Amino acid sequence: MAAKRTAPPPANPNPNRRRVTSAADDSASAPPSKRMLAFHFLRALSRIHSSTPVPRRTRTIRRAAYSSMARAASPRSAWSRALLRQVRVRRAVRSRRAVLMRRRVSAAPAPPLGASRSSVSAGQTSVAPPVRTPPPRQEGEPARADALRQLIPGGNGMEYCSLLEETADYVRCLRAQVQLMQGLVDLFSGQ
Amino acid sequence: MSGRRGRISDDEINELISKLQALLPESSRRRNASRSSASKLLKETCSYIKSLHREVDDLSDRLSGLMSTMDSDSPQAEIIRSLLR
Numbered sequence: 001m002a003a004k005r006t007a008p009p010p011a012n013p014n015p016n017r018r019r020v021t022s023a024a025d026d027s028a029s030a031p032p033s034k035r036m037l038a039f040h041f042l043r044a045l046s047r048i049h050s051s052t053p054v055p056r057r058t059r060t061i062r063r064a065a066y067s068s069m070a071r072a073a074s075p076r077s078a079w080s081r082a083l084l085r086q087v088r089v090r091r092a093v094r095s096r097r098a099v100l101m102r103r104r105v106s107a108a109p110a111p112p113l114g115a116s117r118s119s120v121s122a123g124q125t126s127v128a129p130p131v132r133t134p135p136p137r138q139e140g141e142p143a144r145a146d147a148l149r150q151l152i153p154g155g156n157g158m159e160y161c162s163l164l165e166e167t168a169d170y171v172r173c174l175r176a177q178v179q180l181m182q183g184l185v186d187l188f189s190g191q
Numbered sequence: 192m193s194g195r196r197g198r199i200s201d202d203e204i205n206e207l208i209s210k211l212q213a214l215l216p217e218s219s220r221r222r223n224a225s226r227s228s229a230s231k232l233l234k235e236t237c238s239y240i241k242s243l244h245r246e247v248d249d250l251s252d253r254l255s256g257l258m259s260t261m262d263s264d265s266p267q268a269e270i271i272r273s274l275l276r
């Protein structure tokens with residue numbers, strides 16, 4: 001009874017799978033197909049179900065929602081690339097922090113390790129992205145655009161026009177993701 | 192040179208903005224029927240995105256609660272399995 005669900009097919013995170021909807025690429029990029037969204041998200045969910053302890057699940061599920069959304073989206077969208085980059089960096093930081101903590105625990109309170117980044121103290125969850133000079137402000141660009149930039153992943157490096165395009169794409173995908181999750185919740189709770 | 196290279200035409204920007212406007216939920220769209228300022232539209236978009244983020248958080252929470260009560264023999268699990276195959 002406590003048997004795990006059959007493991008999903010061997011993870012094949014190749015971008016090849018995404019080619020399903022690449023036909024409508026010319027103008028506004030079409031939202032990712034629902035199937036791709038569902039596939040990525042469900043796969044992440046089943047992994048979470050078998051491996052993550054309950055207390056941390058909400059956060060993990062939320063992260064999985066964003067990364068599966070980014071994976072299902074077309075790689076032409078800058079926001080999806082930025083999201084995936086964030087995920088990778090965060091994972092690297094976490095494993096690095098784990099290594100450092102272990103080192104700190106085992107060794108005596110060692111003198112600061114010179115120029116190395118041993119200042120990664122516990123509690124630091126955000127990673128400083130490589131500093132990028134923001135592109136020159138376009139004339140007529142409203143000040144609101146900065147607030148938007150904060151919301152769209154990778155928005156800080158974009159100029160106004162691409163920001164608008166990326167926003168439209170992001171909103172479409174986000175909405176589809178929300179619909180998917182809502183559908184799942186309904187499915188699971190309506191039994 | 193202030194030729195075509197650095198400036199995107201206003202028309203393109205307006206077109207993009209109206210596309211964005213079409214994406215926003217119905218209620219705000221009716222209010223902004225006529226050409227609203229780009230600034231207001233961006234503000235609506237920001238709050239819409241934030242509300243979507245909140246929904247994702249909320250749904251993740253509910254999903255995590257539901258998942259712990261799921262067992263592997265339920266019909267839902269079967270649906271998931273078949274989708275993933």
